[in-house]
Amino acid sequence: MSPSQFSSAGEANISTTQLENGFIDSASLVNSEKAVHELLQQTPVHGTDDHLIEFSEALRTVAKALRRAAEGKASAQAEAAEWKRKYEIEKSRNQLLKQKGNSSGGHNGDSHCGCIESLGNGYTTNGHINRCCGKEGICCEEVLLDGEADPRNHNKMMRKASFKLSWMCKGEKSDQHKHDIVSFEKGDITTASRSSKQISLKWETPPQTVLVLTKPNSTTVRVLCADMVRWLREQKNLNIYVEQRVKEELLSNSCFFKFVETWGDDREFLDLHTKVDLVVTLGGDGTVLWAASMFKGPVPPIVPFSLGSLGFMTPFYSERYQECLDSVMKGPISITLRHRLQCRVIRDKAKHEYEAEEPILVLNEVTIDRGISSYLTNLECYCDSSFVTRVQGDGLILSTTSGSTAYSLAAGGSMVHPQVPGILFTPICPHSLSFRPLILPEHVTIRIQVPFNSRSPAWASFDGKDRKQLAAGDALVCSMAAWPVPTACLEDSTGDFLRSIQDGLHWNQRKTQSSDGLRDL
Ligand SMILES: NC(=O)c1ccc[n+]([C@@H]2O[C@H](COP(=O)([O-])OP(=O)(O)OC[C@H]3O[C@@H](n4cnc5c(N)ncnc54)[C@H](O)[C@@H]3O)[C@@H](O)[C@H]2O)c1
Ligand SMILES: Nc1ncnc2c1ncn2[C@@H]1O[C@H](COP(=O)(O)OP(=O)(O)OP(=O)(O)O)[C@@H](O)[C@H]1O
Incomplete structure (x- = not known):
């Protein structure tokens, strides 16, 4: 076989100029790669013909180069799609602000500019620009921009409560986090000593x-929910949202719960984080997990009460809910910011980033x-642009640190x-003696690719759901x-965290060795 046979192989026909200029879309790259693979399978590499062996090696190198280019392109596509999505959110938010400004006449031109150009700017509950909250601690104020009229009082604007997050420092009041970087002074590399990195949430407005979310099919939960909703309304005068199912349960209990609100469809729910x-x-x-999955963007603070069996992420006791909610609503409270992973499936057949x-x-x-397949999974793993490994076993888990105990x-x-x-x-039952789990830094992008020569498809599931x-x-x-x-x-x-690994998993629990058997020294 000659090189001209390769260039005549239909979709594998990519000129070096195209490669050099990068003028190839990922579909043609992937098609070309497929064609190279097909060609490789057809190539009769028998016996002693050195030329054929050399040529098939060259084809393999081309296949590798094509794969790399396709991967680069696909991750750029994923990034572009993400930027596009962010842009759409910004655009619709700005339109909403414009409409509100026009209809109420409450904002002047300056305040519009301020909030559109800098979403981190703080707004007070009366709608005036207050100060930038991004300067001290962690910024949380953009949600305040989406106020809505309170149905119970038409003159009053219903806005989200304002809060502020900051690092809690033990003892001294220094801005420890600002110095918590490696410094290089007079040739000596040092790190600043660390104080507590606990994050504290302090309400600026109550x-x-x-939103009360409940596990379905539990009588205990249903009874507690009715009790809690009644208390929140009567004692705290709060607006309450629940799921449609829960609203029906509450109303079948008593018509007192008529005030409870819910949402119609997913579109309506998308707005809920603003309220x-x-x-x-x-x-x-x-x-x-269910609560977190409902919020595709920012998530309001969650107070998780334990009404399950293990309750790793649910530290609050339901028996003392009034006391707990009282102190949470008063603040300040310690919070854990649990990171989430953003996962995107990129289909081989997708032609464009959108x-x-x-x-x-x-x-x-x-x-x-591997789902129901009895074959080993065959997954190629990349971290940023580096090849990490090939997983051959039952599969792979990409976990957050919150999920590390699951x-x-x-x-x-x-x-x-x-x-x-x-x-x-973390690999699942790898068929290898040396595949230890890894922990990668949080800034990397991981790509798991099902190769074209995989014997069966793989299955992805997200927090145990949506396969x-x-x-x-x-x-x-x-x-x-x-x-x-x-x-x-x-x-x-x-x-x-320590309490949950000790109480929930009985971590390193062992009878303490008695001192009985000690020999005299
Ligand atoms: N072999 C396993 O251990 C296994 C298998 C499948 C799924 N899971 C886990 O189940 C989770 C889904 O939970 P579910 O409640 O919807 O399903 P589920 O009702 O089947 O519960 C799974 C168990 O995992 C516990 N769990 C969930 N998240 C945890 C965490 N972050 N730390 C410690 N324990 C945790 C739950 O308390 C529960 O006991 C998945 O995200 C996955 O992590 C575990
Ligand atoms: N509001 C909800 N709507 C629909 N499904 C839900 C809701 N809340 C929880 N679930 C689902 O119900 C199942 C059981 O919930 P959960 O894990 O909270 O209770 P549990 O199994 O009793 O607790 P544990 O996991 O600690 O034993 C989970 O699969 C969860 O995804």
Whole structure:
């Protein structure tokens, strides 16, 4: 076979000028790669013909180069789609602001400019620009821009409660976080000593609207929910949102609950984060995962009450809910910012970046496994642009540090404090003696590719739900999401984490050795 046979092989026909100039779309790259693979299978590399062996090696190199180019292109597509999505959100938010400004006449031109150009700017509840909250601590104010008329009082604007996040320092009041970087002075590299990195949430205006989410099919939860909603209304005069199912349950109980609000469809729910100040969950860890999955963007602070069996992420006791909610609403409270992974499936057949599927955010993990197939999974893993490894086994778990105590732990991964920024890379039953789990830094993008020669498709599942098939040529791209899940702590991040591994998993529990057998020294 001669090189001219390669260039005549239909879709494999890519000129070097095209390669040099980068004028190839990912579809033609992938098609070319397929064609190269087909060609390789047809190539009769028998016996002693050195030329044929050399040529097939050259084809393999071309296939590799094409794969790399396709990967670069696909990750650029994923990034472009993400920017496009952000742009759309900004655009619709700005339109909304414009409409509000026009209809109320409440904002002058300056304040419009201020909020559109700098979404981090703080607005007070009366709608005036106050100060930039991004300067001290962690910025949280943009949600305030979407106020809505309170149905109970038409003159009053219903706005989200304003709060501020800051690092809590033990003892001295220094801005420790500002100095917490490696310094290089007079040739000596040092790191500043660290104080507590606990994040504290302090309400600037009191919370007004609470979303109560409950685990279904539990009488205990249903009874507690009715009790809590009544208390929140009568004692705290709060607006309450619940799911449609829960509203029906409450109304079948008593018509007192007529004030409880709900939402119609997903579109209406998309707006809810602009109204809800606090989310209360009544259930187990699954209910916290459920709550997090409902918010595709920013998540309001969650107060998780334990009504499940394990309750790793649910530190609050339901028996003392009034006391707990009282102190949460008063503040300040310690919170754990639980990072989420943003996962995007890129199909081999997608021709353009806007065909990339909607990203899915996970709080625990995304799992890529063999599904019902009895073949080993064959997954190529890349970290940024470096090839990491090929997974041959039952699959792979990409986990957040919050998820490190869930499926990843069962597969042999380390337990990691939820506030540690990182992505766990944990194989499931790898057919190799040396495949230890990894923890990668939080800023990397991981790409899991099902190769064209995979014997069967793989399956991705997100926090144990929404299974999606990944066919040969499809890829899953994962990176840290911009929107963490803030969960309220009973004590603080570390105290709650240690208590849950001790109480929930009986971590390193062993009878203490008695001193009886000690020999005299
Ligand atoms: N072999 C395993 O351990 C295994 C297998 C499948 C799924 N899971 C986990 O189940 C999760 C889904 O939870 P679910 O409640 O919807 O399903 P589920 O009702 O099947 O519960 C799974 C168990 O995992 C626990 N769990 C969930 N998140 C946890 C966390 N971050 N830390 C410690 N334990 C946690 C739950 O409390 C529950 O006991 C998945 O995200 C996955 O991590 C674990
Ligand atoms: N509001 C909800 N709507 C629909 N499904 C929900 C909701 N809340 C929780 N779930 C689902 O119900 C299941 C059980 O919930 P959860 O894990 O909270 O309870 P549990 O199993 O009793 O607790 P644990 O996991 O600690 O044993 C999970 O699969 C979860 O995804």
